[in-house]
Amino acid sequence: MPNTYLKIDHVSKTFPTPTGEFCALDNVDLAINQGEYISIIGHSGCGKSTVLNVVAGLLDPSEGGVILENREISGPGPDRAVVFQHHSLMPWLSVYENVALAVRRVFKGKKSKAEMHDWIVHNLTLVHMDHAMEKLPSEISGGMKQRVGIARALAMQPKVLLMDEPFGALDALTRSHMQESLMEIQTELNNTIIMITHDVDEAVLLSDKIIMMTNGPSATIGEVLEIDLPRPRNRVRLADNPTYNHYRQQVLSFLYERQRNPLDTKAKTEVSAETETPVETEKSVENRTPETAVTKSEPEKGDPQPPQDQPALKIVDRSGQAA
Numbered sequence: 001m002p003n004t005y006l007k008i009d010h011v012s013k014t015f016p017t018p019t020g021e022f023c024a025l026d027n028v029d030l031a032i033n034q035g036e037y038i039s040i041i042g043h044s045g046c047g048k049s050t051v052l053n054v055v056a057g058l059l060d061p062s063e064g065g066v067i068l069e070n071r072e073i074s075g076p077g078p079d080r081a082v083v084f085q086h087h088s089l090m091p092w093l094s095v096y097e098n099v100a101l102a103v104r105r106v107f108k109g110k111k112s113k114a115e116m117h118d119w120i121v122h123n124l125t126l127v128h129m130d131h132a133m134e135k136l137p138s139e140i141s142g143g144m145k146q147r148v149g150i151a152r153a154l155a156m157q158p159k160v161l162l163m164d165e166p167f168g169a170l171d172a173l174t175r176s177h178m179q180e181s182l183m184e185i186q187t188e189l190n191n192t193i194i195m196i197t198h199d200v201d202e203a204v205l206l207s208d209k210i211i212m213m214t215n216g217p218s219a220t221i222g223e224v225l226e227i228d229l230p231r232p233r234n235r236v237r238l239a240d241n242p243t244y245n246h247y248r249q250q251v252l253s254f255l256y257e258r259q260r261n262p263l264d265t266k267a268k269t270e271v272s273a274e275t276e277t278p279v280e281t282e283k284s285v286e287n288r289t290p291e292t293a294v295t296k297s298e299p300e301k302g303d304p305q306p307p308q309d310q311p312a313l314k315i316v317d318r319s320g321q322a323a
């Protein structure tokens with residue numbers, strides 16, 4: 001295979017539970033080229049974060065392994081930076097110091113103090129946050145915090161950028177700004193990116209390939225959709241592009257026809273009542289122009305918890321409205 005840069009090699013993952021072993025992933029196998037933008041999409045609980053955490057080295061696979069540039073990874077490393085759904089900035093450090101912390105860890109002894117300073121400012125400029133370097137996380141908006149998180153990850157100059165629903169907690173307008181910034185950054189830096197998303201439009205707009213996962217337990221890759229749309233991509237122009245809409249349709253059909261949401265078939269009423277939020281059903285998807293993907297997302301164990309004012313349910317659509 002030409003230019004395989006990152007290989008997720010026949011990865012399976014079981015977790016011990018009080019009622020016995022739980023097989024979350026079964027034989028996930030994927031080859032990724034350098035500079036590719038990969039999205040992983042699938043229903044809540046199918047195992048997306050588990051895949052990402054295995055690549056990050058935060059979880060050991062039960063079988064198989066991850067090979068980056070011909071070397072098997074073991075444990076986390078600065079060659080794989082992670083951006084979580086909810087920012088994980090140190091609240092007592094300024095924007096500048098949050099990025100500086102990561103930069104010092106990676107470049108100590110390799111860059112001079114002045115070079116490190118320039119590098120921190122450069123990365124904050126990339127995400128348009130250089131105007132707020134002295135502010136504390138509590139003094140900036142959610143979207144700005146997420147941009148600092150991305151700057152911090154980029155500043156580590158990782159070989160692979162791993163993002164677990166990086167824009168999930170943002171309103172639709174901020175989310176689209178962030179998507180534009182990320183496309184610009186990727187054009188400039190040619191990063192290899194794996195991003196988890198629940199948003200079909202986001203996946204098609206940003207990706208070279210969309211990895212569609214089957215429902216768990218024993219989840220695996222159901223289909224891989226190659227997105228052959230020229231870059232730079234413009235969301236407004238793509239809205240009327242038949243190829244773009246064909247790709248969206250394929251992802252929606254996978255999610256809502258071939259892999260129905262497990263919440264649709266069992267305990268739908270209980271879940272709806274419990275959460276007091278609408279759960280997407282196949283019917284509701286059919287009955288409206290499906291501009292959106294709607295899913296419930298729980299924070300990962302060990303992730304920073306969402307601030308109370310941020311919804312756990314995301315509804316994102318191309319009309320730029322969040323519900």
Ligand SMILES: Nc1ncnc2c1ncn2[C@@H]1O[C@H](COP(=O)(O)OP(=O)(O)OP(=O)(O)O)[C@@H](O)[C@H]1O
Pocket residue numbers: 015016017022024042043044045046047048049050051216296297298300
């Ligand atoms: N440490 C663990 N112990 C036991 N089961 C786990 C553990 N971590 C994850 N699981 C289970 O593995 C499955 C996959 O979880 P994972 O977090 O990867 O899903 P996900 O696709 O990221 O979901 P979401 O979209 O809601 O974030 C789930 O059934 C989850 O309950």
Ligand SMILES: [Mg+2]
Pocket residue numbers: 048049050164300
């Ligand atoms: Mg997850």
